[in-house]
Amino acid sequence: MEQQHGPHDHIIEPPPSNDANYKTRGQWLRAAILGANDGLVSTTSLMLGISAVRGDARSVAISGIAALAAGASSMAIGEFVSVYTQRDIQAFERERQGTLRTINGDKADDPLPNPFRAATASALSFMCGALVPLLCGAFVQNYVARVLALVGASSFTLLLFGSLGAHLGGSSIWRASLRVLFGGWLAMAATYGFLKLF
Numbered sequence: 001m002e003q004q005h006g007p008h009d010h011i012i013e014p015p016p017s018n019d020a021n022y023k024t025r026g027q028w029l030r031a032a033i034l035g036a037n038d039g040l041v042s043t044t045s046l047m048l049g050i051s052a053v054r055g056d057a058r059s060v061a062i063s064g065i066a067a068l069a070a071g072a073s074s075m076a077i078g079e080f081v082s083v084y085t086q087r088d089i090q091a092f093e094r095e096r097q098g099t100l101r102t103i104n105g106d107k108a109d110d111p112l113p114n115p116f117r118a119a120t121a122s123a124l125s126f127m128c129g130a131l132v133p134l135l136c137g138a139f140v141q142n143y144v145a146r147v148l149a150l151v152g153a154s155s156f157t158l159l160l161f162g163s164l165g166a167h168l169g170g171s172s173i174w175r176a177s178l179r180v181l182f183g184g185w186l187a188m189a190a191t192y193g194f195l196k197l198f
Contacts, residue, residue, distance in 0.1 A: 039129030049195035076123035
């Protein structure tokens with residue numbers, strides 16, 4: 001008797017998906033954008049605040065350099081501690097489930113996160129964002145021209161960061177860009193207005 005084949009026989013299996021790799025890359029890119037955005041907004045806000053108190057370019061440049069160094073160091077240390085804690089938790093979980101995985105013949109897990117690499121990436125992304133106001137406005141002597149240069153360069157870069165984040169997240173580019181821009185403006189205005197009181 002000839003064997004009958006059902007409708008689900010001879011189904012071709014799809015090739016392995018690379019969704020995990022794309023997800024990991026997307027997370028790293030998103031973290032880099034957030035770090036650069038943090039460096040941009042915090043450094044610009046501090047430089048605008050110092051401009052409100054002292055109008056000389058030297059004080060503004062020093063404040064920007066200090067913000068870059070302090071922010072990059074803080075981001076690196078925070079990321080190192082966070083990723084190292086995550087690494088310890090994952091290592092403990094793998095050790096606890098190691099016997100069960102061996103019995104079931106499961107595939108090996110992905111490599112553990114590298115805290116040194118994460119700290120370096122976080123510091124570099126912050127520095128990249130902080131360099132924008134430093135290069136565009138730190139050495140401008142005229143007060144009005146300096147403020148306009150800082151706000152203009154930072155606004156353009158905020159729109160760029162917002163559009164990149166929206167592209168990675170699959171959301172509306174204009175809405176995300178304007179949200180990031182208004183958030184940056186709020187931080188700059190708050191810092192400038194607060195220090196203007198002194």
